[in-house]
Structure formats: structure tokens, C-alpha cells
Amino acid sequence: MAMNALAATSRNFRRAARLLGLDSKLEKSLLIPFREIKVECTIPMDDGTLASFVGFRVQHDNARGPMKGGIRYHPEVDPDEVNALAQLMTWKTAVAAVPYGGAKGGIGCSPGELSRSELERLTRVFTQKIHDLIGTHTDVPAPDMGTNAQTMAWMLDEYSKFHGHSPAVVTGKPIDLGGSLGRDAATGRGVMYATEALLAEYGKSISGSTFVIQGFGNVGSWAAQLIHERGGKIIALGDVTGSIRNKAGIDIPALMKHRNDGGALKDFHSAEVMDSAELLVHDCDVLVPCALGGVLNKDNAPDVKAKFIIEAANHPTDPEADEILAKKGVIVLPDIYANSGGVIVSYFEWVQVIASMFFTTSLHICSLVLIRHHRLIVQNIQGFMWDEEKVNNELEKYMSSAFRHIKAMCKSLDCDLRMGAFTLGVNRVARATLLRGWEA
Numbered sequence: 333m334a335m336n337a338l339a340a341t342s343r344n345f346r347r348a349a350r351l352l353g354l355d356s357k358l359e360k361s362l363l364i365p366f367r368e369i370k371v372e373c374t375i376p377m378d379d380g381t382l383a384s385f386v387g388f389r390v391q392h393d394n395a396r397g398p399m400k401g402g403i404r405y406h407p408e409v410d411p412d413e414v415n416a417l418a419q420l421m422t423w424k425t426a427v428a429a430v431p432y433g434g435a436k437g438g439i440g441c442s443p444g445e446l447s448r449s450e451l452e453r454l455t456r457v458f459t460q461k462i463h464d465l466i467g468t469h470t471d472v473p474a475p476d477m478g479t480n481a482q483t484m485a486w487m488l489d490e491y492s493k494f495h496g497h498s499p500a501v502v503t504g505k506p507i508d509l510g511g512s513l514g515r516d517a518a519t520g521r522g523v524m525y526a527t528e529a530l531l532a533e534y535g536k537s538i539s540g541s542t543f544v545i546q547g548f549g550n551v552g553s554w555a556a557q558l559i560h561e562r563g564g565k566i567i568a569l570g571d572v573t574g575s576i577r578n579k580a581g582i583d584i585p586a587l588m589k590h591r592n593d594g595g596a597l598k599d600f601h602s603a604e605v606m607d608s609a610e611l612l613v614h615d616c617d618v619l620v621p622c623a624l625g626g627v628l629n630k631d632n633a634p635d636v637k638a639k640f641i642i643e644a645a646n647h648p649t650d651p652e653a654d655e656i657l658a659k660k661g662v663i664v665l666p667d668i669y670a671n672s673g674g675v676i677v678s679y680f681e682w683v684q685v686i687a688s689m690f691f692t693t694s695l696h697i698c699s700l701v702l703i704r705h706h707r708l709i710v711q712n713i714q715g716f717m718w719d720e721e722k723v724n725n726e727l728e729k730y731m732s733s734a735f736r737h738i739k740a741m742c743k744s745l746d747c748d749l750r751m752g753a754f755t756l757g758v759n760r761v762a763r764a765t766l767l768r769g770w771e772a
């Protein structure tokens with residue numbers, strides 16, 4: 333049985349605040365969210381009936397910059413979960429050293445049961461309800477579980493009806509609308525870089541290790557492909573429909589083809605079906621949860637056999653499980669570092685869009701005078717969009733710098749990687765908060 337997500341996240345925050353010796357009033361102020369939004373979203377369904385959904389956006393903190401975080405569509409979305417995820421974003425952006433605060437949103441729904449047009453209507457109604465509380469310099473949504481680049485395109489379009497063309501109001505959007513190359517793969521790629529960095533600390537590498545992955549959506553499938561490319565052997569994998577295993581290693585490119593052709597994971601020909609309850613306790617070197625929160629808890633933690641856990645999902649491990657795993661000597665790489673690749677590349681996307689918009693505006697003014705040079709300058713706008721290699725190289729630099737800073741915190745405070753990451757993030761937010769002050 334998993335702990336309440338908010339209780340678990342706040343417990344980790346409080347431990348970090350004590351380790352840092354934070355003033356108790358500052359601690360309280362950092363914990364309370366800046367704003368919690370709850371909206372009712374009623375849409376006509378394709379069959380003509382009405383359906384009502386509840387949408388949330390929790391804006392946790394903006395001391396370091398505009399609030400930032402994904403939008404989740406999932407039946408288990410609830411206010412505490414969104415609150416916890418928003419808080420995690422605040423510490424995550426600080427650990428990654430990108431100039432953002434933290435937010436998260438979601439709608440309680442089953443996206444797989446809604447048609448494309450129902451999803452579009454729901455996204456548009458949700459955006460109408462929150463449009464005056466988000467914005468390029470206030471709160472910038474992105475995809476999370478159950479949402480994708482198309483969802484961001486609808487949000488961008490709906491928001492722009494109220495505020496004029498605003499491509500930087502969301503990230504993780506399609507390339508044709510100003511999205512960044514590499515954003516789709518970024519979280520999984522960051523997971524791969526983080527795994528490489530952690531294993532190297534222990535004299536190991538991806539190529540000599542066995543992996544078990546839970547979740548085969550955006551994060552899980554990219555992590556699997558990139559780990560496979562680097563010679564990692566993925567011996568078991570699962571999603572909501574079931575789990576499969578193959579001792580010799582699952583052929584990930586063949587599985588991707590099977591999945592892209594519409595096949596279910598459990599029907600993949602060159603692996604055997606296994607009990608999903610066994611997935612997280614399957615024997616392996618590295619376990620990578622890439623789905624829901626709270627999946628590692630006091631009930632299954634004693635049976636975990638992995639030596640390393642890479643938290644690609646948000647808050648997959650309860651604090652109670654953390655204690656059990658620590659006693660067993662399992663090394664856990666925390667979510668606020670391990671899955672930060674997504675928000676890091678979101679930042680690259682946001683900067684590129686803002687830079688190109690600024691350039692276009694200046695160009696309009698200049699072109700009145702320099703009309704002859706207009707075409708030449710227009711070509712240069714392309715220079716603001718980074719190629720994929722540059723995105724990936726920059727991502728690797730941010731990931732390895734964050735890892736070095738986390739290790740330094742672990743050393744100076746004599747704590748584990750989770751507390752190293754939390755103290756790093758909380759300290760940066762606390763410093764920004766104190767510098768800005770509270771004068772009304």
C-alpha cells in the first residue's frame with residue numbers, strides 16, 4: 333500500500349530542510365503552494381451526451397523563475413498527487429539549474445477511452461478555464477503521463493485565442509509549432525545519461541548490466557531504446573496491459589516496431605509473458621520505474637533484487653521503501669535528478685522560441701528601414717533553432733553538472749543521493765526566496 337504522494341514528498345522536503353538547518357518559517361513558506369487551481373470541465377462527447385471532468389493546476393513556487401511542469405491525464409489524478417508533483421518540479425528545476433519554479437497540472441480522465449476529438453475538446457475547455465493564470469513568463473505547461481505534443485498544440489492554440497500568438501506558453505509542442513528537436517526523447521535520454529553517471533561511480537557501465545523497466549510510454553520506451561543502443565540488456569518490461577521477459581535480452585527495436593504496428597506488449601513474439609506483480613522484484617542490476625508514483629512501497633521493497641533503482645517516474649518510491657532499500661544496500665537515484673532531462677530540454681525549447689520571437693519583433697522594426705536586407709535577416713532566424721546534436725550535448729552537460737553538485741552535497745552533509753538532490757534543490761530555492769524578500 334503506497335503512502336499519500338503529498339505526505340511522502342513533504343516528508344522528504346522536511347528532512348532536507350532539517351539537514352540544511354532552514355529557519356522553520358522559511359520551511360513552512362516553501363512548502364505551501366503559491367496557488368492551487370481546480371476547475372470543472374464539461375464537454376459534449378461524440379455520442380451527444382455531456383461528460384464532466386475535474387482539472388487541476390498547482391503552482392508551487394516561482395522564486396527562481398516562471399513555474400514549470402507537465403499536464404497529466406490519468407484516472408488517478410487527484411489534488412494531493414498534483415500538489416506533490418508540483419512541489420517536486422520546484423526542487424527538480426533547481427537541481428537542474430534551469431531558471432524556473434515548479435507547477436503541475438492534470439485532469440482526472442482515462443485518455444485511452446476518449447476519442448481524439450473528445451481529448452481536443454477537453455484540452456481546450458481546460459485551457460479556457462486556466463488561460464489567465466498561465467503564461468510565457470508565469471507558468472509554462474508541458475506533456476506528462478497521458479499527454480503529448482498534440483495536447484500542447486491544442487493548449488497553445490486555445491491560449492493564443494485569448495492572448496495572441498504565444499508559442500512559448502507551452503513546451504514539448506510539435507516541431508512545426510516551434511518545438512525543440514530532441515524534446516520527445518529528452519526525459520529518456522536524461523535517464524540514460526543519469527544511469528551512465530551513477531554506474532560509473534561504482535565501476536560499472538550500461539553495457540555490462542541487466543535492466544528491468546516498468547512503463548513503455550514516452551519515458552520508458554526512449555529509455556529502453558537508448559539503454560539498448562548502449563549495450564544494456566533489458567530482461568523484463570511491463571506496461572498497463574501486462575509484462576514480458578527474456579533472459580537473453582528483449583530486442584527493443586523489434587518491440588518498438590511491434591508496438592508501433594498496434595501490437596500489445598504482452599503479444600510480443602520473442603519474449604514470455606510474466607506476472608506484472610513480479611516485475612519490480614525481478615532479479616536484475618538496474619530497475620527503472622517509468623510509470624506511476626508509489627509503486628515501490630513497504631510491501632514490495634523487502635523483495636527488490638535490483639542493486640540500483642533509477643527513478644524515471646515521479647515519486648515511484650515511498651519514504652518507507654527508501655528506508656528498507658537503504659538497509660538492503662540498494663542505491664536509489666532520485667526522480668528530481670533522474671528524470672530532469674525533459675524539463676531541461678523544455679528550457680532549451682522555451683529559450684529558442686523567445687529568442688526567435690524577439691528577433692522577429694526587432695526585425696519588423698528594422699525592416700522598415702532596412703527593407704533590402706530583410707530576406708538575409710530572415711534566414712538567420714533559423715540559427716536560433718538548435719540541431720539535435722546540440723540539444724543532446726547540452727542536455728548531457730546539464731545532467732553531468734547536476735550529478736556533480738548532488739555528490740558534493742552528499743559528501744558535505746553525509747547523506748544519500750535523495751537527500752543530496754533535495755538539499756541541493758531546496759537550498760537554491762531558499763536562497764532565491766531570501767534574496768527576493770517579502771516586502772509588500
Ligand SMILES: NC(=O)C1=CN([C@@H]2O[C@H](COP(=O)(O)OP(=O)(O)OC[C@H]3O[C@@H](n4cnc5c(N)ncnc54)[C@H](OP(=O)(O)O)[C@@H]3O)[C@@H](O)[C@H]2O)C=CC1
Pocket residue numbers: 475476477478479519546547548549550551552570571572573622623624625644645646671672674675
Ligand atoms: N513525459 C515527460 O517528459 C516526463 C515524464 N515523467 C514521468 O515519467 C512517468 C511516465 O511518463 P510518460 O512516459 O510521459 O507517460 P506515458 O503516458 O507516455 O506512458 C506511461 C506508461 O506507463 C504505463 N502504465 C500506466 N499505468 C501503469 C501501471 N499501473 N503499471 C504499469 N505500467 C503502467 C503506460 O501503459 P499503457 O501505455 O499501456 O497505458 C505507459 O506505458 C510519469 O511518472 C511522469 O510523471 C517525468 C519527467 C518528464
Ligand SMILES: O=C(O)CCC(=O)C(=O)O
Pocket residue numbers: 400401402403424472473474475476503504646671672674675676678
Ligand atoms: O518539461 C517540462 O516542463 C515538465 C516535465 C515534467 O512534468 C516533469 O519533469 O515531471
